[in-house]
Every structure is written in structure tokens, then in C-alpha cells.
Amino acid sequence: MSEATAYDVEAVRADFPILSTRVGDHPLVYLDSANTSQKPQVVIDAVADHYAHHNANVARAMHKLGLESTQAYEGGRERIARFIGANRPEEVVALSNASEALNLCAHTLGSRLGPGDEVVISVMEHHSNLVPWQLVCQRTGATLRWYDITEEGRLDLEKAAREGLINEHTKVVSLALASNVLGTVNPIGLIAEQAHAVGAVMVVDASQAVPQLPVDVSALGADLVAFTGHKMVGPTGIGILWGRYDLLAELPPFLGGGEMIEIVRMDHSTYAEPPHRFEAGTPPIAQMVGLAAAADYLDGIGMAAIAAHERDLADYALEGLSGVAGLRILGPEEAVDRTGTISFSIEGVHPHDAMSIMDSRGVAVRGGHHCARPLHERLGLQSSLRASGYLYTTRGEIDALVDAVEYARDFFTGRMSVGAGSGRRQS
Structure with missing residues (x-):
């Protein structure tokens, strides 16, 4: 920018x-925009217009409305990819909210974890970036560790270094880009370098950053980034997970159902390529239309x-x-x-x-x-x-x-x- x-x-x-x-x-x-932002008329109109004139399910229907709806949905994906600096639209997964996106990260990366492995978060995390990792550690036997904060309310990097918080046992580091309480913007690039040096995956909750700051996911240093639509003047009911395509292609499905499959037989199934592998069932179609309008609005300013x-x-x-x-x-x-x-x-x-x-x-x-x-x-x-x-x-x-x-x-x-x-x- x-x-x-x-x-x-x-x-x-x-x-x-x-x-x-x-x-x-x-x-x-x-003054509660960190909870949810208000919506400009252009976003309200975009959602209303979709329901009034283009409403149909995506991918399944080849009639006029089905094609219009699919084009609007996939066009929205392309718009969000541009907004966050993704390398390709297929890196953008549409979900119901950022909490689902973070649960997807924990569930799928959890398939790689076992006793002796460690997941690193921080004490400033929103529950959506804490509880999923607690659950996966309880399920797999991995250990949950966390950054403390300084008196100023920033990550205590010196304490973390002294204690060897990120080490050869670390498999995942998952942090907020910006705290929803303290307002602190965390040094994700620095921490991502440390995580990658030991082979760990870097996950970022950017729900409090994407609406307020220019965020280029390709330059951030993260492997997976979650954020939500309703905090960036968009509709409720939609969250975005961005991921490096090669990593998304390695991860197993999170939820099963329609459109995330390639072939289904009674004894086994094969799965679609990203992003559709992670979009089981009817996706947030009108919400994606509204979110694209929100991206246009924010970029216009x-x-x-x-x-x-x-x-x-x-x-x-x-x-x-x-x-x-x-x-x-x-x-x-x-x-x-x-x-x-x-x-x-x-x-x-x-x-x-x-x-x-x-x-x-x-x-x-x-x-x-x-x-x-x-x-x-x-x-x-x-x-x-x-x-x-x-x-x-x-x-x-x-x-x-x-x-x-x-x-x-x-x-x-x-x-x-x-x-x-x-x-x-x-x-």
C-alpha cells in the first residue's frame, strides 16, 4: 500500500x-468495533442484492442462478485473495468464522502431534486461539506452552529465550497478530523465523489486525492465517483461513460432507484439492459476496x-x-x-x-x-x-x-x- x-x-x-x-x-x-464493526450501506446492499436476484447454491446447480451464484462466490474468493496479498485464490478457505478456522488448524495439525511434541501460544490469546490447542494437546499427549507478557503488555521475548520456549520439540506456534484486549501488535515475522528454524508451523490469529492494518499474508512469515469478516465491515457468518497452498494440500479434511469430496464410495472416499477440501456443505455464499464488497470499501479508503x-x-x-x-x-x-x-x-x-x-x-x-x-x-x-x-x-x-x-x-x-x-x- x-x-x-x-x-x-x-x-x-x-x-x-x-x-x-x-x-x-x-x-x-x-466503541465496540473490536467485538463487531458496523456495516456500510454498500455491504448491506450487496448481500440484499444477492438474495434478491442471484440466490442459488454454488457448484451443484448449472442453471442461470446457480452459475451467477458460483461466479459471485468464487469471485469473492479472488477479491479476498487480492485484499490480503495471497499468491493465488486457492489459498483462501471460506468458513463460518475465525474460530472455525483456528479449530481447523488445531484439528488438522493435531494429526501430526504426539507425546513429547509442544505447541506454543501466549497468555494474551483469545479463547478461540487457546481452547482448540488445549483440546488437541489433551487428545494427542502433546504439551501446551505459552509466552508470558511484560509489564507493558508485550510478549516477553527475553523470558521466552531464557526458557527455550521455542525448541526442537516445538511443532506449532500459534499467536495473535494483535491482541483483542491489549491492542499490542506482536512481532510475528521474528517469531515465525524462530518457529521455522526448528521446523514448526506458524499459525496467526489476525482477527484484530486485518481490519485495521495493511496485512500481506505472503510477507507476514506465517503458514496459516485466520481472520473474520464481521470485524472488517463485512457480514457475520464468514471467516477466512489463508494458508500456504503446499501446506493446505498436505492437511487432512476437517469436516466431511458435500463439495469437499472427489469420489465417495461406501468403504472410502477421496477428497478435493484445497480450498474446497475444507469447505464441507453449503458455504457462506451471500456472506462472501458481502465480504468482497467490504474489501472494495476498505481498499477504496x-x-x-x-x-x-x-x-x-x-x-x-x-x-x-x-x-x-x-x-x-x-x-x-x-x-x-x-x-x-x-x-x-x-x-x-x-x-x-x-x-x-x-x-x-x-x-x-x-x-x-x-x-x-x-x-x-x-x-x-x-x-x-x-x-x-x-x-x-x-x-x-x-x-x-x-x-x-x-x-x-x-x-x-x-x-x-x-x-x-x-x-x-x-x-
Whole structure:
């Protein structure tokens, strides 16, 4: 991608119908995009148009609608391949979500594991990149090991080196490219070199990175990369697994059923070549159409520009939140090698309580452990609040966030009466 060019955020906001929503007397301030992003009208229209004018199953039907649907689906695959820098469309597998993609990685690579083998993850992983590896290690007798984090919220590479975390027993390393809690962007290229040096496969959960950052899978250093559509202004119900074609061709099927087969007999079956080997049953057809439209939309703005906007928001939000008394920011406190996702805790206030009262003021954040309970335990917390903007988020909305955080703190710590507030937000 070329140099970032600033874009008109207000013009972008006009493309998202839901952003005109009001919550009582307040305009909606949507800061839960790490959970799911909102959808521009062009994506909504693409899905609706497919169902209205081209709906049919793919591959099976040779009539007009069947051909149109197949062309749209495979065209979407080609579009996503270009978006992420894949060498060929056949490296792109369409699944229901990133969790299924990561389960596919664990299940198929698990066929190679046994006692004495090791799988390496990190304490900052989303449960979707933790539980599948726990299951495969329990099934095969392999050992699960993990990176710790530093006080700053980055992978503790020095500790890992001292302990020989990646060694001759390591068969798989599976890490998030960006943390869904800390916002930390991990040095995947460096770790992939270490993994490959001992013959291990490098798996990456890029769900929190592909929507916000320019990601070139061919240059990343990974062997398998999973991400999801609904976080990148696309539809729910679709996730993508990219893999080096030679590796995909070696892996066994994950699920059995229609379209993943070559020949079926009563006593045995043979299987299709990638990617269809991993796409049993009716695939997410309309969702692929919508995801292709999402890729067009994001590329129309420019992923470098979106990344620059994220950095600006992160810098502005970190500065604003750092001035709130009693607030603890989790993860890097500078907008360097991090996304715009910021998690924090408020002393004396439960995140669910804070989230609820912030919502009453139109500010939508997430409260909980964000599907990363071990990370919260490592940080000495039961849960936290998380604010995550995106390409449509404004600095004014960050001001509203800071105001709502102060309001929640004062409300629950007895510093104010009901109805009072700092009044900094102009709605």
C-alpha cells in the first residue's frame, strides 16, 4: 500500500446507517468495533442484492442462478485473495468464522502431534486461539506452552529465550497478530523465523489486525492465517483461513460432507484439492459476496489511511484516559506497535456497572474478560472495560468516552448525585 492519505471521517460515517442512531437524548458513540464493526450501506446492499436476484447454491446447480451464484462466490474468493496479498485464490478457505478456522488448524495439525511434541501460544490469546490447542494437546499427549507478557503488555521475548520456549520439540506456534484486549501488535515475522528454524508451523490469529492494518499474508512469515469478516465491515457468518497452498494440500479434511469430496464410495472416499477440501456443505455464499464488497470499501479508503487513523485515535484516547484518576490502562500506553483497542479498569467500579451507565449516555463499550480470561488473571483482574474505535470513529467520540468514564467513576464511587456529570460532552 502507498503512503497513507487522510480521509474525510464524516463522509465515511454517512456510509453507515446505524451511526445515526440515538440512545435517549444522546447520539450513539459506538466503541465496540473490536467485538463487531458496523456495516456500510454498500455491504448491506450487496448481500440484499444477492438474495434478491442471484440466490442459488454454488457448484451443484448449472442453471442461470446457480452459475451467477458460483461466479459471485468464487469471485469473492479472488477479491479476498487480492485484499490480503495471497499468491493465488486457492489459498483462501471460506468458513463460518475465525474460530472455525483456528479449530481447523488445531484439528488438522493435531494429526501430526504426539507425546513429547509442544505447541506454543501466549497468555494474551483469545479463547478461540487457546481452547482448540488445549483440546488437541489433551487428545494427542502433546504439551501446551505459552509466552508470558511484560509489564507493558508485550510478549516477553527475553523470558521466552531464557526458557527455550521455542525448541526442537516445538511443532506449532500459534499467536495473535494483535491482541483483542491489549491492542499490542506482536512481532510475528521474528517469531515465525524462530518457529521455522526448528521446523514448526506458524499459525496467526489476525482477527484484530486485518481490519485495521495493511496485512500481506505472503510477507507476514506465517503458514496459516485466520481472520473474520464481521470485524472488517463485512457480514457475520464468514471467516477466512489463508494458508500456504503446499501446506493446505498436505492437511487432512476437517469436516466431511458435500463439495469437499472427489469420489465417495461406501468403504472410502477421496477428497478435493484445497480450498474446497475444507469447505464441507453449503458455504457462506451471500456472506462472501458481502465480504468482497467490504474489501472494495476498505481498499477504496486505503488500509494505510485506516491504520494512520487508528494510530491517531489511539494516541488521543490514551492521552485522554491517562488523565482520569483511578483508571488503569491495560497494555502499551503509547500508540506504538498497537491498534486503537484500549482496555482499562476503574478503581472501585465493576466493569459491567460502568458499561451499563456509560450506555445510558450513548457510549457503547464492552465490559467483561473479552474472551481472554487467562490474560485478565495474569493482570490480576476479573474483567475490564474495552473501548475500540474504527475507521468511522472521531476524536469527538473519544472525548465522549472520557467524559462517560469520569461520569461512571463519580457515580459509583459516591462523588456525585444522580443526574450530575462533568458536562464536557457536547451532544
